[in-house]
């Protein structure tokens with residue numbers, strides 16, 4: 004029976020390497036596979052940090068993955084497996100299309116993706132894959148935070164400062180001249196949360212700075228307060244009636 008398998012991990016945990024390995028192993032047995040990825044650094048390729056890569060179909064947000072596989076089956080006679088990288092960027096709808104590839108076309112799907120974003124939350128595609136998959140596997144790779152603890156969280160930095168707001172999908176070097184250099188690193192939860200708190204704090208400081216721009220903020224309110232008697236309501240007295 005065909006299955007929907009979802010394998011997730013942090014950046015650098017070897018997801019693409021595993022995707023490429025499965026792709027290679029099945030092809031070596033003469034099976035027909037489709038390798039897909041979402042727009043990433045390398046257009047139309049799945050690349051492993053270890054230096055291996057293979058051509059892949061680019062699935063943009065508008066791609067109907069079910070239709071893509073169905074048409075390919077019609078052309079090639081059969082498709083044995085679909086291997087998808089960067090599934091965190093697939094829309095929930097596209098994840099459902101992959102489930103239909105398994106159920107209606109009886110084709111195995113191997114999906115790989117990041118668990119959480121730089122904001123520390125599940126990607127929409129990842130959440131849907133966790134809900135739908137027949138098998139969910141976390142890649143256990145010994146990645147370390149700079150402090151030596153196990154690194155479990157993806158952090159985004161702009162000009163070296165951790166950020167928690169911004170678009171989910173930003174690849175380094177794509178920003179215009181106005182924004183800073185975007186980089187990513189792996190942290191332990193504790194240091195990820197330290198950085199996230201600092202980032203939120205500096206956002207609050209920005210808001211405070213906006214307030215400070217309003218007039219009169221620098222006036223000294225610590226002295227005696229003058230009261231305009233006309234502005235104070237006169238207490239009602241019983242004998243006024």
Ligand SMILES: [Zn+2]
Pocket residue numbers: 148149150151152190191192193194
């Ligand atoms: Zn740490």
